[in-house]
Every structure is written in structure tokens, then in C-alpha cells.
Amino acid sequence: MPAQNERIASLQSKIWSGSLPLEIRLAASDCRTYNESEAYLVQYPRLSYLAFVLPRLHAFFASSLINPEVPAHESWLSFEDVPLKWHYPLGLLYDLFSGAEPVNVERQRREEQIGASEATVETSSGVVPIPWRLTIHYTDFPGDQLIQLDADGRAMLDSYINGVKEADFIRNGTARTVMSLSKEDSDRLWQAVQTHDLPLFNTINNKLLNPPGLELRHVPIKIYLPTSASQTASETIPEEAKAGHIRVVQALVPLRLPSKQPQTLGTALNSILPTIFPSRRNPLLAQPVLHGAAVPMGAVLEDLGRAAAYTDGFLHLAVVMLG
Template identity: 60%
Template structure:
């Protein structure tokens, strides 16, 4: 992939967003009728935790107990608490039930129209906001100063850097100004602030990339090894060392990586037979280079967070 193509794709990923319609849970609402919903177009690669102060301010006049703090806020979809450290786009790909988009060369005009109609049915994504009964066993509780959300993000950035370089020193040696700029870029969703720091992380001086940060998210039913009763929305999260190249020195592709990590779901390196890999709402071609995807389409923390969707 050329540098220009990588840059264009990175910008497209950055600009991706989802319309959200967030309604107050009836158990927290002091009026008989529902309160007005909070409507927002929110970046796919960002984190819902950055909305807690706005949601608290918007719904505070409608709450039964108005003295609750912003840190008491949590969001759910159809009864499933939504994890703060998962980007919005990943949450949507995992839980919304919307059909992913297909590469242009693999979808017919009828599939495209069906996909458009499917999207209309699932958008805006309707979420529920709660201010009581915090699900502590399923969610980390945030604080009013965004310190915990910042720590969750930074730890994920460090882990991605450690996999890429084998040391994690690129993140550790960032200046305080660069570290602050990275978090401000995330909070403000500012590409001009984010890109210079991200390029430093992806292109460490004098270091070759060793492994690629890839996480796979499987619905509970896709895992034969998990026999116990599943809670709603439960997932199996899988990651493994993904070298940049194969032993044959050929570039690692999505197909070769998935075949190595999940051979029962991806028995073929070239064709999706049982499951598909979905990133940013689109089915990934198995021939795509993992390193090129990291450079062009990784989430803000440097990871490829890939939803595994069963076919049929």
C-alpha cells in the first residue's frame, strides 16, 4: 500500500462515526414519561467514557436522585453493559447485529442495497444510560477526573508498543508533552494532535517491528471450550504473537494470522468459510497485510480490535 493510500485510509478511519440515541433508564427517571434522548454523532474510534460528563449534565434534571456523580454513569445495549476500554466501533460491530460492509469486488448490487437497508434499521444506535445499580463485576468504574479512562488507554498503548518493539521503550521515552498531547488528541478527537505522536510510535528509530498488536473478539457461542453458562453479551478475547512476516518471509496477512490463531474457525488462509473478521464495520479481505492495516486502520491505542462474526 502506498504512503498516500495509507494516509487516505487513516483519515477515513479517523472520520468514521456513528449516530447515537441515548435514553435514560426508566428506573432512574423521576418523571412518568420518558425524558428527551441525548443525540450525538460520535467517532467510531473513540471511547464512550468521554461522554459521561455530558450525559450527567444533560440528564441531571430528570434523575430521581440528582446528587449522583458523573462517575456513576454507565451505558448498556439490550441489557449488556458496555465496557469503557472498548472503542465505540468495536462495541457496535460486536453487539448491534448490523451486517458488516463487504469489499466492493465481492458484493453484488443487491447485497449493497440490502446492506444499506440493514444499516438504516440499526441506526441510530439506541443505547441506555444508567445512574444507579452500577455493574461493578462487569465494568471498571470511572472517576470524575477521567484519570481511570486515561490509565486504561495508556496501558493499552503500552501493551501495543511492547508487542511492536519487544521493549515498550518508545512509549516510556515519550516526553511528558508528547504523552499529554496524545491523550488530549483522544479527548478532543484531533487528528493534527494525534498523528505526530502516533507516527513516533509506529516508526521507532533504529527498531524493526517484531509483532503486531491484534486482538480478536469472539461471541461466546463460537468458543467450544467455554461450556459454562454465558452471561448476556459475554465474549472470548483472544490474542497471540503475530509476527510481521511468516517463516517464508512473506508478509503476514489477515488470513495467515487467523488461520494460525483460530484454525477451527478459519481453516483456510484464503477464503472465509465459517466466520468473518470485521474491522470498522467492514469485512476484512483475508489477503490484507496485517502490518499495512496496523499503519492505516488501527484504533487509537494502536491495536487492531477485530470482531469475529459467524457466517450463516
């Protein structure tokens, strides 16, 4: 395996091993003892979806529910009163809403050079409580903000497959590759996502990334701007949408610049959001965050697309304002 492919495989493996500790409590309004139910603790993969854990949560909280007959799929999760979207992977939700400071690999290397004692002082601020504390609700479903799940899991499957098709169309200019997958391959892809099985996932995903007779054109990317970033970009935010408001920006990002040089994350962000990313080299006003880490602006976008995309094929980048 060429060295570049080895690096991509190594990075992908590390990303797939990422997880978050969660503490999930039952909403007081749904608890027959008000707020005395036990918390559900779980270490959950960053790349996975919270909808997959709902049956376990329902079994755990059933004895504490005012209405234990309520179906598991009618529940919803929130963080500090913000409903969490089912079709967003857990890691993206955490990067968007937790307030945790992203890991900065380059800064960690500098701190290792100057010594551990100084590094501890430098990074001791901005600590976010671990585990991430969420609340599960079984009433008052926020239908204006979340999709309604179903008992058979079709809503989650359809949402995921639509994302995969969209990513495939962006990469190739056609969704022919994903549409030509056999039913067995499509089922195995969904199984790999549900069971968090990287080897199984790659047997199908590699077919999407290396389509016969097609040359990849673009990198599927979605950029998530919180209220502060949207205000920097001079976007008008409706007053009623400010709590948990996220603006999603998409653009066709070619693999190479007109100069034939590889597209980097910095050149892409500068092209898409020049107000927030005025420099191609340095994060002056905002930091792009992917899988909980601050991504170097010089990272080659094609390599990121192969190694660090979420399971739907997209690079889901959170924007964190600096200062």
C-alpha cells in the same frame, strides 16, 4: 510521499472520519417521570470512548434524574441489558453487540457491476435500527463487569496508556519507545484521543510506529469472539456468562511468514484460530470485522496495523459467524 504511504494515510483518514448516530435514553429506574425523558442524540466518533460524553449526558438528564446530585462518573451505559465496557472504543462495542451486518466492500463492488436494483434486493435483509439505541443508568453499577470511573478521569487515562504500552511492547519487544515519550508528548497523545484530532495524534503516533534503532517485530492484535464463535472453537461457556459473553484472544503475530512473505490477515487468523478460520484465503465459517467493515483475508497485516489500528495501537477485530 510513496504511493503505499498515501494509501495508508488515506485509509487512516477515512477510518478517523467514521462515526455512529446514537440515541441515549435515561433508564426508567433513574427517571423521576419514569420513562418520559427526552432522548439524547449525538453523532459520535467510532474511535472515541463513551466515557468522554458522560458530562454532557449528565447535564442533559439532570432535570429528569431522581437523584440529580449523583456524579456523572458514576453512570454506566448498556445495550439490551448488556453493560458496555468503558475501555472499549465505541466502534468496537457496536461491531460486537449491535447485530449490524458489516460493510463488505468487495460485495459492493460486485453489486455496482450488476446494477443498483439487484444490489438493493441483495442487501435489504438484516437491517439494524439507526441510531444505535443505548440506555444510561445512574444506579445499580455492575461492578463485576465494568471498571469504576473517577471524577478526574484517571481510570480511563490509565486504562488507555496501559493499552498503548502493551501495543508498543508487542511491536518492538520492549516498551522503551512509549516510555521515552516526554510528558508533553504523552499529554498531547491523550489530548488527541479526547478531542479526536488526527493530525495531533499522528505527530506522536508516528514516533511509536517508527522507533529509531528498532525494527518492528509484531502487529498488536486482539480478536473478540462472541458466544457463537467460542462454541465453534469448542470453548466451554459458563451459563451465567452467556449474555454478552465475549472471549478475547491474543497472540504474537510476526510481520512476515517463515517464507519471508508478508503476513496477511488470513494467514494470521488461520494460525491463531484454525477451527474458526480453516482457510487462509476465504472466510468460510466466520468474517473478521474491523471498523464496521468485513476485512479481506488477503489484507497485509503490517499495512492494517499502520492504517487501521485503534488509537491504543491495537487492531481490535470482531468475529462474526457466517450462516
